[in-house]
Amino acid sequence: MTPDVEFKNVSKVFGSHTAVDNISFTVPAGSFFSLLGPSGCGKSTTLRMTSGFEFPDRGEIFISSENMAGVAPYRRPTNMVFQRWALFPHMTVFDNVAFGLTVDRLPRAAIRTRVGQALELVGLSPFADRKPRQLSGGQMQRVALARALVKRPKVLLLDEPLGALDLKLRMQMQLELKRIQREVGTTFIYVTHDQGEALTMSDQIAVMNNGRIDQLASPQEIYDHPATRFVANFIGNANLLPVEVESAAADAATGLATVSMGGLAFPTSVAQKPADRRGWIAIRYERIRLGEAARAMPIQMQGRIRDAIFAGSTVHYLMILEPSGIEITVEAGHDGISRPLPQGSLVDVGWEPGVTRLFGDV
Amino acid sequence: MSEALTAAAPVVAVAVPVHRRGWRQKVAPWLMLAPSLALMLYAFVLPMLTFFEYSFYTFRRGKLIEEFSLTTYRRFLFDAYYQTIVLDTLWMAALTTVLALAIGYPLAYALWRLERPWMKRWLSLIIFSPIIVSVVVRSYGWIVLLADQGPVNWALKGLGLTNGPVSLVFNLTGVVLSLAHVFLPFVVFPIYSSMTRIDPALREAAMDLGAGWARTFRSVTLPLTLPGVVAAVQIAFTLALGAFVTPAMLGGGRVLVLPLQVYNATSDINWPVAAVGGLVLLVIAILVVALCNRLLKYSEA
Numbered sequence: 001m002t003p004d005v006e007f008k009n010v011s012k013v014f015g016s017h018t019a020v021d022n023i024s025f026t027v028p029a030g031s032f033f034s035l036l037g038p039s040g041c042g043k044s045t046t047l048r049m050t051s052g053f054e055f056p057d058r059g060e061i062f063i064s065s066e067n068m069a070g071v072a073p074y075r076r077p078t079n080m081v082f083q084r085w086a087l088f089p090h091m092t093v094f095d096n097v098a099f100g101l102t103v104d105r106l107p108r109a110a111i112r113t114r115v116g117q118a119l120e121l122v123g124l125s126p127f128a129d130r131k132p133r134q135l136s137g138g139q140m141q142r143v144a145l146a147r148a149l150v151k152r153p154k155v156l157l158l159d160e161p162l163g164a165l166d167l168k169l170r171m172q173m174q175l176e177l178k179r180i181q182r183e184v185g186t187t188f189i190y191v192t193h194d195q196g197e198a199l200t201m202s203d204q205i206a207v208m209n210n211g212r213i214d215q216l217a218s219p220q221e222i223y224d225h226p227a228t229r230f231v232a233n234f235i236g237n238a239n240l241l242p243v244e245v246e247s248a249a250a251d252a253a254t255g256l257a258t259v260s261m262g263g264l265a266f267p268t269s270v271a272q273k274p275a276d277r278r279g280w281i282a283i284r285y286e287r288i289r290l291g292e293a294a295r296a297m298p299i300q301m302q303g304r305i306r307d308a309i310f311a312g313s314t315v316h317y318l319m320i321l322e323p324s325g326i327e328i329t330v331e332a333g334h335d336g337i338s339r340p341l342p343q344g345s346l347v348d349v350g351w352e353p354g355v356t357r358l359f360g361d362v
Numbered sequence: 363m364s365e366a367l368t369a370a371a372p373v374v375a376v377a378v379p380v381h382r383r384g385w386r387q388k389v390a391p392w393l394m395l396a397p398s399l400a401l402m403l404y405a406f407v408l409p410m411l412t413f414f415e416y417s418f419y420t421f422r423r424g425k426l427i428e429e430f431s432l433t434t435y436r437r438f439l440f441d442a443y444y445q446t447i448v449l450d451t452l453w454m455a456a457l458t459t460v461l462a463l464a465i466g467y468p469l470a471y472a473l474w475r476l477e478r479p480w481m482k483r484w485l486s487l488i489i490f491s492p493i494i495v496s497v498v499v500r501s502y503g504w505i506v507l508l509a510d511q512g513p514v515n516w517a518l519k520g521l522g523l524t525n526g527p528v529s530l531v532f533n534l535t536g537v538v539l540s541l542a543h544v545f546l547p548f549v550v551f552p553i554y555s556s557m558t559r560i561d562p563a564l565r566e567a568a569m570d571l572g573a574g575w576a577r578t579f580r581s582v583t584l585p586l587t588l589p590g591v592v593a594a595v596q597i598a599f600t601l602a603l604g605a606f607v608t609p610a611m612l613g614g615g616r617v618l619v620l621p622l623q624v625y626n627a628t629s630d631i632n633w634p635v636a637a638v639g640g641l642v643l644l645v646i647a648i649l650v651v652a653l654c655n656r657l658l659k660y661s662e663a
Contacts, residue, residue, distance in 0.1 A: 053566055073569045080570045086563035090585045099581070100571035151571065 002065070004029040004155050004187040005050060010059030011211075012045050019045040021211035022059070027155075027189060027204075032181050034190045034198040037208035038234065043191045046208070047157050050189060052076050064154055074103075079148035080157040084164060085140045087132040093119070093143050094128040100151040118150040121180060138169045145177075149184060158190045162197065174200050195235045199223065207231050227271055229359045232282035239288075239328045243268075243358075245279045256353055262324025266299045267353040274360035285316070285331035287355040290347050297350030303328070305347065308340040315340045321349065410644075417637035426633060434634040438642060448642060451619040454537060454609070455602035461542035462598045463591065466549030470590075471583075473550065474557040489551075492544040501611040504540045505531055508612075532614025540608050545601055549594040556590025557583070589658055596654040600647045 003026035012020040020042040027033045035043040048054040049061060052073035061068045063077060079100070087096050097118055101111045119125045122142035132140055141161055148156055158177075162170045178201050181188050192198050198205050199219045206216040207230075215227040226232035229240065243259040248270070250257055256267035259279060268281050289297055303319035306327075317330045317340075330349070334340075341347060417434060420427045438444045469489060476482050492500060507514055508530035515527045530536055560583065568578040606621040613622075620643050627636035 051570060053570075072574075073566070074572045074574055078570075080567070082563045082567055084561070084563065086561060086567040088564060088567070088582060099568070099573075103572040103577055147567075147571070 002029055003027060003062075004031075004064060005033075005189065006062040006065075007046070008060045008062070010046075010049065010056045010061060012042075012049060012054060013057050018211050020049070020056070023208075023211070023213050024059075025206055025213060025216055027187060029187055030185050031203040032178070032188045032190065032201055034192060034202040034205045035208055036192055036195060036198040036205050036235075038193055041208040042211040043193075043208050044159060047080075047159055047189060047191045050155070051078050051080050051157050077154040078157055079151050079153040079155075080159065081141075081144045081148050081161045083159045083161065085132075085144035085161070087140055087143055087147070089132055091131075092128065093124065093130050093132070093135070096132070096143055097147045097150050099147065104151075114150055115146075118146040121149065121183065122146045122176075137165050138173065141165065141173060145180070149180070149186070153186060155187045155189060158188060160192055162192075162194075170197070177201060199235075207234065209234070225269070225271070226282065226357055229280060229282065232271075232357060232359070237285045237329070237331065238282045239285065241281050241283065241326055241328065243279050243281050245274050245277045245358075248273050248279075248358075254353075257358055259358060261326060262321070264301055264324070268356040268358045269354050271357040272360045274358065276361070278361040280359045280361065281356040282359065283328075283351060283356045285329050286314075287351055288328070288330045289350050290317070290330060290332055290341070292348075294348040294350030298353055300348060300350040302346055303330075303349045305341055305343055305345050308343060310334070310340060317341065319347075319349070322346070413637040413640055416633040417641055419634045421632045421634050424631075426631070434638045437635075438638050447618055447620055447623050448646075450617070451603060451621075451643075452646070454534060454541075454617065454619055455599050457534070457538045458541040458545065458602040459595055459598040461538055462545045462549045463594060465542065466546055466594065467553055467591070469546070470550045470553035470557060470587075473554050489547050493547055497544070497607045498611070500544065501540060501608055504536060504543075504612055508536050508539070531612055533616055534613075536612040536614075537605075537609050537617050540612050541602055541605055544608070545598045548597040548601065552593040552597070553587055553590040556587045556593075560586050592654050592658045596651055599650050603643055603647055603650075 005027040007023055007025050009022050009024055010020060011018065011022050023042075023046065035046055037043050045054060049056055050063070050068075052068065052071060052075075055070075068076065088099065091099070094115055097115045098111050101114060106114075115128075116125070119128060122145055124139060124142050124146065127135065127139060127143075132143065135143065144161065161177075162173050165173060174197055177188075177190075181201075190198070190201065199222075202219055204216065205219055205222050206213045207222060208214065209228075209230045215222055215231045217225075217227075222231060223236060226235065226238075232238045233240065241261060243261050246258040246260055246265055248257050250270050251267070254267065255269065257270045258265055259268055259281060260266070271282075294300060301321055301324075303321045305317050305319055307318040309316040309318075311334075313334060314331050315334050317332065319328055319330060320326070321328055328349075418430050418432070420429065420431045420433050438448070469485075473482060473485050473489070476485065495503075506512055509515070510527035510529065512530075514530060515524075518524045518528060530539070564582055564586070565578055568582045573581065604621055605619070606625065609617045609619050609622055610625075613619075620639050624636045624639040624643075627633075627639060
């Protein structure tokens with residue numbers, strides 16, 4: 001597939017702050033691509049450089065193989081859904097959506113049809129004559145989406161469009177966005193700090209940190225095989241445990257390295273090869289098994305339960321591993337019948353070698 | 363009866379302190395309002411009432427006749443002399459407002475778009491400067507600038523735009539120029555503040571949807587700054603209506619507006635004409651303010 005958007009060694013500096021630091025990536029046509037990271041990681045700047053509101057200090061940006069250097073926002077085949085939607089308060093819903101088409105001087109009949117289609121796509125046909133302030137947050141969000149999509153952009157840019165909505169509505173809109181993306185087949189570039197959003201909707205996620213892309217992969221790859229400690233920490237809930245590296249070289253047959261914790265050696269999958277004997281493994285809360293289930297696992301140790309936190313569908317156990325004395329958190333499913341394990345009890349702890357990731361001590 | 367009283371007693375006991383605090387909360391704003399209310403009453407409402415009374419008297423052969431009559435009102439409405447004064451006053455105020463807007467709106471826009479804070483500060487100071495200078499000093503300045511042998515005429519001649527001097531002062535031109543100059547801050551700042559209230563993302567959204575600068579201005583910035591423009595019109599127009607020193611000095615006796623007429627009438631002790639003149643000014647000002655408020659509501663709806 002031809003790439004719709006391509007960044008080549010792009011950097012952007014604001015004063016003494018490097019917002020985007022030499023990033024390169026390609027977005028395949030028709031895909032849902034997310035830029036995920038904490039605030040200040042450079043994801044919004046990356047999006048604004050794609051839309052043309054910012055220009056890179058170094059590097060090049062291509063949209064449909066065309067170099068975007070010096071191309072103003074109003075000449076780019078991109079449209080944007082803004083963070084707070086930025087609807088024109090003095091125009092009706094219809095006029096808001098029609099704006100981009102009137103600017104392009106389309107015939108009036110064509111504008112009517114296309115605005116009608118766009119409003120139908122987002123389920124807002126009955127609201128065409130309302131002013132933005134007469135709409136709910138979710139409805140304004142849909143207007144913003146229709147206004148951007150009606151221009152049939154090659155690439156739709158979305159800057160945390162769901163951030164201002166409440167949780168229930170956000171979940172609903174996630175599914176809705178995914179449906180619309182499939183229906184129109186446009187490339188979506190979606191900026192968010194919400195890992196849940198990125199995981200549910202994206203074909204590909206670029207996790208950004210300090211102006212760089214730490215990992216660019218599918219949601220499952222990013223969740224199951226985080227490439228850096230930052231990614232492991234930022235996405236999902238993971239324990240980061242200090243280990244001694246016994247042999248960093250991955251075993252030819254299994255692809256696993258050997259580490260030890262409190263004198264107990266066990267295999268682990270490798271994300272980064274540590275430079276010396278100090279390393280870290282990341283393991284997700286829910287990948288650790290307790291009790292009966294643990295005894296079926298290749299890697300086994302014991303732990304004492306310090307605290308149990310009941311969270312409805314799950315129970316979080318804070319535990320001290322023995323003999324290492326390392327503290328970990330375990331997320332165990334709650335079946336709605338059994339009582340949580342009692343505080344102070346010593347239980348078996350176990351996991352599969354493939355679920356831990358080894359990182360260097362950086 | 364006695365049962366009802368005993369039943370009510372505990373309620374009263376609780377209610378007293380609450381009630382007292384409520385009383386204090388109600389009185390405090392009035393206490394703070396009192397000085398300004400007293401001033402308004404003594405210096406505005408009472409004189410206006412006296413004026414109102416005087417407006418019904420007549421003035422004949424240098425004497426005030428304290429009898430109810432509508433003669434003066436009739437003269438203001440039907441006498442060509444007074445009609446001209448009222449229309450000239452409105453015309454001067456309208457020209458001043460248009461000129462102040464024509465200079466003020468781009469100035470407000472520039473102030474809004476300037477990025478460096480120190481440039482903003484200096485530009486604000488320049489916009490404010492006409493108010494800092496005394497009206498008499500400023501008026502003499504304009505007289506010198508606009509005189510037949512003054513720098514403006516010299517420049518016009520030098521550029522070959524005119525042969526002889528253009529009379530820019532001691533007529534309406536000079537008055538309007540000088541008034542627009544001094545009203546500039548009253549025009550710039552309401553417009554500027556309406557600009558700063560525009561979400562920057564709106565202009566970006568317009569550009570993102572394909573609108574260049576001109577289209578973005580026409581479709582987004584201008585409509586959203588109209589409330590500021592209306593407020594500016596309100597202030598500039600009402601201030602121009604009441605202007606006295608500038609028309610007196612720069613009009614050279616050729617610009618007879620209502621405040622001057624009121625002044626002249628007062629010097630002649632012609633109280634009825636002064637009173638009706640003052641009331642006409644007040645009514646026009648109220649009408650303008652009301653009309654502008656109407657426009658404002660319409661533009662926001």
